[in-house]
Amino acid sequence: xxxxxxxxxxxxxxxxxxxxxxxxxxxxxxxxxxxxxxxxxxxxxxxxxxxxxxxxxxxxxxxxxxxxxxxxxxxxxxxxxxxxxxxxxxxxxxxxxxxxxxxxxxxxxxxxxxxxxxxxxxxxxxxxxxxxxxxxxxxxxxxxxxxxxxxxxxxxxxxxxxxxxxxxxxxxxxxxxxxxxxxxxxxxxxxxxxxxxxxxxxxxxxxxxxxxxxxxxxxxxxxxxxxxxxxxxxxxxxxxxxxxxxxxxxxxxxxxxxxxxxxxxxxxxxxxxxxxxxxxxxxxxxxxxxxxxxxxxxxxxxxxxxxxxxxxxxxxxxxxxxxxxxxxxxxxxxxxxxxxxxxxxxxxxxxxxxxxxxxxxxxxxxxxxxxxxxxxxxxxxxxxxx
Ligand code: C5P
Numbered sequence: 100x101x102x103x104x105x106x107x108x109x110x111x112x113x114x115x116x117x118x119x120x121x122x123x124x125x126x127x128x129x130x131x132x133x134x135x136x137x138x139x140x141x142x143x144x145x146x147x148x149x150x151x152x153x154x155x156x157x158x159x160x161x162x163x164x165x166x167x168x169x170x171x172x173x174x175x176x177x178x179x180x181x182x183x184x185x186x187x188x189x190x191x192x193x194x195x196x197x198x199x200x201x202x203x204x205x206x207x208x209x210x211x212x213x214x215x216x217x218x219x220x221x222x223x224x225x226x227x228x229x230x231x232x233x234x235x236x237x238x239x240x241x242x243x244x245x246x247x248x249x250x251x252x253x254x255x256x257x258x259x260x261x262x263x264x265x266x267x268x269x270x271x272x273x274x275x276x277x278x279x280x281x282x283x284x285x286x287x288x289x290x291x292x293x294x295x296x297x298x299x300x301x302x303x304x305x306x307x308x309x310x311x312x313x314x315x316x317x318x319x320x321x322x323x324x325x326x327x328x329x330x331x332x333x334x335x336x337x338x339x340x341x342x343x344x345x346x347x348x349x350x351x352x353x354x355x356x357x358x359x360x361x362x363x364x365x366x367x368x369x370x371x372x373x374x375x376x377x378x379x380x381x382x383x384x385x386x387x388x389x390x391x392x393x394x395x396x397x398x399x400x401x402x403x404x405x406x407x408x409x410x411x412x413x414x415x416x417x418x419x420x421x422x423x424x425x426x427x428x429x430x431x432x433x434x435x436x437x438x439x440x441x442x443x444x445x446x447x448x449x450x451x452x453x454x455x456x457x458x459x460x461x462x463x464x465x466x467x468x469x470x471x472x473x474x475x476x477x478x479x480x481x482x483x484x485x
Pocket of ligand 1: 150
C-alpha cells in the first residue's frame with residue numbers, strides 16, 4: 100500500500116542522494132573535455148525541463164481519467180494551463196525561486212568541497228527544516244526531536260570548524276577545486292605549458308594524481324578561501340532548502356484547491372524553468388554561455404548528474420507528500436555513510452579525528468530522532484463488549 104511506496108521512495112532517495120553528490124562533484128573537478136567546463140545554470144535548467152516533462156505527462160494522465168473518454172485534448176491542456184496560471188498556481192513561484200537558488204548553490208558547494216564534507220554540512224537542513232516546519236506548519240517536535248536536533252547541530256559545528264590551515268587543507272579534495280579551475284583549456288595550456296606531468300605519488304590513485312599534476316601548476320589555492328566558498332554555499336543552500344521544502348509542503352497539504360502532487364510539480368517546475376533561465380542562464384552565466392554556447396563542456400558525467408538530480412526531485416516530492424520534509428532529511432542523512440565509503444575508494448578521501456567525531460554525532464542524532472518513543476504509559480487495549 101502507501102506505506103510501501105513511502106518506504107521504497109525513502110530508500111531510493113537515500114541512494115540517489117549519495118550518487119548525485121558523488122557524480123556532481125566529479126563533474127565539477129574532472130578536467131573538461133572541451134574548451135571550458137560546463138555552466139552549472141544549464142544543468143539546473145535542463146533538470147527542470149526533465150521534471151516538467153515527467154510531471155506534465157503524469158498530470159495529463161491523471162486529468163484525463165477525470166474527464167469523459169471523448170473529451171478533446173484541448174480541454175485537457177486548458178485544465179493544466181488554468182492550473183499553472185491560476186492565482187493558486189502562482190503561489191508556486193515562491194518555492195520555485197528558492198529551489199532554483201538552492202540548486203545553483205549546491206553546484207558551487209560540491210565543486211569546492213569533497214562529497215563527504217558536503218554531505219555532513221548539508222545536514223544543517225535538518226535543523227532549518229524543523230524550525231520552518233514548527234513556524235509554518237505548526238508541527239510539534241517533542242523533547243526527543245529537539246534533543247536530536249541539538250546533537251546534530253553540535254556535530255555539524257565540530258565538522259565545519261577547522262582548527263588550523265592544515266586542517267582546512269584536509270577539506271580539499273585531491274583534485275582541482277572548482278573555484279580555482281582555469282576558465283578554459285587555453286588558460287590551462289598556458290599554466291601547464293612545458294611542465295612535465297609529475298610522477299604520481301605512491302599513495303594516490305592515477306586519477307587524482309592527474310589532478311594534482313594540474314593543480315601544481317596553477318596559482319596556489321588558498322585552502323581557507325576554497326573552504327569558505329564551499330562552506331558558505333552549502334550552509335546557505337541548507338537554509339534555503341528548509342524554507343523551500345516546508346513552503347512546498349504547506350502548499351501541497353494545506354491549500355484549499357487540493358491540487359494533486361503532479362499538478363503541483365507541473366506548477367513548480369514551470370516557474371523553476373523561468374527562474375533557472377533568468378537567474379541562472381542569463382544573469383549568472385549569460386556572458387559565458389553567449390561566448391561558448393549552452394552545451395559547452397557537456398559529457399556523459401554531466402548528463403548523469405542532471406538525470407540523477409531530476410529523479411531525486413521527483414522522489415523528494417513523493418516523500419514530502421507521503422511523509423514530510425523532516426522524515427525525508429533524517430532518512431537521507433544515512434547517505435553520509437554511503438558517500439564516505441565511495442569517497443575513500445574513488446577520491447582517496449582521508450579523515451581526521453574531529454571529522455569522525457562530528458559525523459558520529461550527526462548519525463547519533465539521526466538515530467535518536469528515528470527510534471520510536473518508548474510507549475511505557477500506554478494503557479492496554481480495552482474491548483468493550485455490549
Ligand atoms: O536537498 P533537498 O532535499 O532540499 O533537495 C530537494 C530537491 O528536490 C531540490 O533539488 C528540488 O529542486 C527538488 N524538488 C523537486 N520537486 C519538488 C520538491 C523538491 O524537484 N516537489
